[in-house]
Amino acid sequence: xxxxxxxxxxxxxxxxxxxxxxxxxxxxxxxxxxxxxxxxxxxxxxxxxxxxxxxxxxxxxxxxxxxxxxxxxxxxxxxxxxxxxxxxxxxxxxxxxxxxxxxxxxxxxxxxxxxxxxxxxxxxxxxxxxxxxxxxxxxxxxxxxxxxxxxxxxxxxxxxxxxxx
Numbered sequence: 298x299x300x301x302x303x304x305x306x307x308x309x310x311x312x313x314x315x316x317x318x319x320x321x322x323x324x325x326x327x328x329x330x331x332x333x334x335x336x337x338x339x340x341x342x343x344x345x346x347x348x349x350x351x352x353x354x355x356x357x358x359x360x361x362x363x364x365x366x367x368x369x370x371x372x373x374x375x376x377x378x379x380x381x382x383x384x385x386x387x388x389x390x391x392x393x394x395x396x397x398x399x400x401x402x403x404x405x406x407x408x409x410x411x412x413x414x415x416x417x418x419x420x421x422x423x424x425x426x427x428x429x430x431x432x433x434x435x436x437x438x439x440x441x442x443x444x445x446x447x448x449x450x451x452x453x454x455x456x457x458x459x460x461x462x
Contacts, residue, residue, distance in 0.1 A: 303335070310343065315420075344446050351430055
């Protein structure tokens with residue numbers, strides 16, 4: 298990721314979380330300072346997909362993303378060489394990642410993702426009431442991200458547009 302600051306016009310992170318903004322900001326800054334770096338943080342593009350699920354029940358809102366995130370934790374790579382799982386484990390969720398990996402191996406047909414603590418899902422998206430999502434917007438705007446690519450069900454997009462207008 299940091300190398301993109303030296304050689305590219307931008308970076309498209311997966312599962313970006315405001316919680317990890319300091320880490321990414323520091324890694325990029327170090328590379329921007331290197332001789333030959335083509336960009337600075339001011340002209341470097343960092344768009345990211347942000348799951349936004351407006352719903353009165355935060356648990357049910359997070360359920361929309363659990364299956365797809367669970368697949369990255371186990372199905373996209375070997376247990377000892379899974380960069381997606383390592384990303385979440387690096388956010389101090391190693392125990393949850395290991396539990397998810399273990400459960401997915403035990404399940405033959407994945408119909409619903411394994412259980413996990415809700416705060417994990419909250420770090421990489423915005424779930425809950427319209428007021429909560431609107432309040433969280435300031436947190437997302439304070440990150441290195443330059444563009445928010447809203448990830449949601451099509452039928453929720455009008456509601457999301459109202460929240461952000």
